[in-house]
Amino acid sequence: MLEQQLLNALTLGSVYALFALGFTLVFGVLAVINLSHGAVFMVGSYVALALVTQLDAPLWAAMLGAALASGGLGLLVDVLILKPLRVRNAPHLIPMIATIGVAIMVTSSSQGLFGAEIRRFPEETLPAADFMVGAVHVRVLEIAIVAIAFLLMAVLFITLKRTQLGRALRAIAESPKAAYLMGINVEGLFHVTSFVAAALGGIAGVLIGLDFNAITPQMGQPILHKGIAVIILGGMGDIRGALIGGLFLGFAEVISKAYLSSQMGDAVAFGLLFLILLVRPSGLFGRVLERKA
Amino acid sequence: MSVILRVHDLAVSYGHIEAVKGLTFHLDSGEITALVGANGAGKSTTLLALSGLLKPGRGRIEFEGEDITHLPPHQRVARGLVQVAEGRAILTTLTVAENLQLGAYTRTDKARISASLEEVYHLFPRLKDRAGQFAGNLSGGEQQMLAIGRALMAKPRLLLLDEPSMGLAPLMVQEIFRTLVQINQGGLSVMLVEQNVKQALKIARHGYVIETGHIVLTDSGDNLLRNPKVLEAYLGT
Numbered sequence: 001m002l003e004q005q006l007l008n009a010l011t012l013g014s015v016y017a018l019f020a021l022g023f024t025l026v027f028g029v030l031a032v033i034n035l036s037h038g039a040v041f042m043v044g045s046y047v048a049l050a051l052v053t054q055l056d057a058p059l060w061a062a063m064l065g066a067a068l069a070s071g072g073l074g075l076l077v078d079v080l081i082l083k084p085l086r087v088r089n090a091p092h093l094i095p096m097i098a099t100i101g102v103a104i105m106v107t108s109s110s111q112g113l114f115g116a117e118i119r120r121f122p123e124e125t126l127p128a129a130d131f132m133v134g135a136v137h138v139r140v141l142e143i144a145i146v147a148i149a150f151l152l153m154a155v156l157f158i159t160l161k162r163t164q165l166g167r168a169l170r171a172i173a174e175s176p177k178a179a180y181l182m183g184i185n186v187e188g189l190f191h192v193t194s195f196v197a198a199a200l201g202g203i204a205g206v207l208i209g210l211d212f213n214a215i216t217p218q219m220g221q222p223i224l225h226k227g228i229a230v231i232i233l234g235g236m237g238d239i240r241g242a243l244i245g246g247l248f249l250g251f252a253e254v255i256s257k258a259y260l261s262s263q264m265g266d267a268v269a270f271g272l273l274f275l276i277l278l279v280r281p282s283g284l285f286g287r288v289l290e291r292k293a
Numbered sequence: 294m295s296v297i298l299r300v301h302d303l304a305v306s307y308g309h310i311e312a313v314k315g316l317t318f319h320l321d322s323g324e325i326t327a328l329v330g331a332n333g334a335g336k337s338t339t340l341l342a343l344s345g346l347l348k349p350g351r352g353r354i355e356f357e358g359e360d361i362t363h364l365p366p367h368q369r370v371a372r373g374l375v376q377v378a379e380g381r382a383i384l385t386t387l388t389v390a391e392n393l394q395l396g397a398y399t400r401t402d403k404a405r406i407s408a409s410l411e412e413v414y415h416l417f418p419r420l421k422d423r424a425g426q427f428a429g430n431l432s433g434g435e436q437q438m439l440a441i442g443r444a445l446m447a448k449p450r451l452l453l454l455d456e457p458s459m460g461l462a463p464l465m466v467q468e469i470f471r472t473l474v475q476i477n478q479g480g481l482s483v484m485l486v487e488q489n490v491k492q493a494l495k496i497a498r499h500g501y502v503i504e505t506g507h508i509v510l511t512d513s514g515d516n517l518l519r520n521p522k523v524l525e526a527y528l529g530t
Binding site: 164167168170171173174175177178180181182183184185186187 | 344345346365366367369370371375376378382383384385386387391394395396398399443447
């Protein structure tokens, strides 16, 4: 029934939003479409799985470890690949292609390391509690997923809106040159942004891994496509857009799977997206982005 | 008189094209110095190299006695070398107040920042009226005020201005230049880069004339205003 599906949609949508948030943050600040974000997401869920199964770590610690590992990977990509391209003033397409390369390398290495089969968190490590609200069966796990995703999004939103760091990031997003002239360490904040965005992606990976309890080396690919769709729908570089777009995609996917066709959920969701973009080509919160030199 | 900035043999290229071809000049502490010349003479390129946004091919930049030639841009701002860029590079998607707060980004004396903000509002009361508005909604003159006010928030020791008169109505140009004199009288050293040669030399103690990447004339502002070559080339008389 509908209420149950709405809960599923909220859970899925908030993870999409969290994933898209890091993606859109990197685009907004670095002006790069970082296509390794899906691979970073996948690494997050494997790291959490390893911490839980190998070290008997509690879930919160596994999530923290995943955030650090994914964040570190994101930082590494920025330092080793994106920075040299920035220094050489490479055209926008080049970093995007380079990050596809990263995604392929990371994905195939994971396949070599962990095998291609589906891995799962042991049942006893997941919070099993659940309860009924009316006719809706609510898992504590779902509540936790939604709460974590929204908490992280709120922290990021307030940081960007209210703090000097946030103002500096918005300054870079509008004009790196102006930011330099105001004494902002632009390179340093590129690194910080890459770390934070990847860490958020890694946490999203853990949350998806927990929600479906299925982890594979290929899991980064479909969510990458969805992430691209979400940030285009929301408006490139816009935080609110990532939230609304992520929730929209989650709802469209779950509802169309439940009521139209279980096989064609993605087709319907992406079809809807396409229709929206026909009406609003710059996305829901998009403005025509113009970058000063 | 002490020297706040000393530049020796500065050369800057864009690819294979050398835009600035070995400039040597200095700025006296506490004075307004003008660097004037036609469009494309290398004025903005010089300023961008002073701020560290362009890397010089050769030469040396000394600020308050220390070699800053290889210092990254943000560390130059932290030392008090602050530029108001051409085209009033204000942040249009941030509010007026946010622009000013960001101006103080490198400051470590956090307690004094609100006092500086009051000083800027005192200098430009219109900015206070518009504190909550997006900077993109300001008029051209107000944007230039904001750009200067934001630079002052960094507590500069030397203020570099790139074409502050550009695109402004004559009355507004007068007002901006009056404010620059006022700021300078408070003890701040100012380097003014201008195509508006007459206005710039009027308020400058000392001036340099730059042509195709070379300094071709240097004298006091008053003398340059009377110099036949300057009159002929830039003032149309």
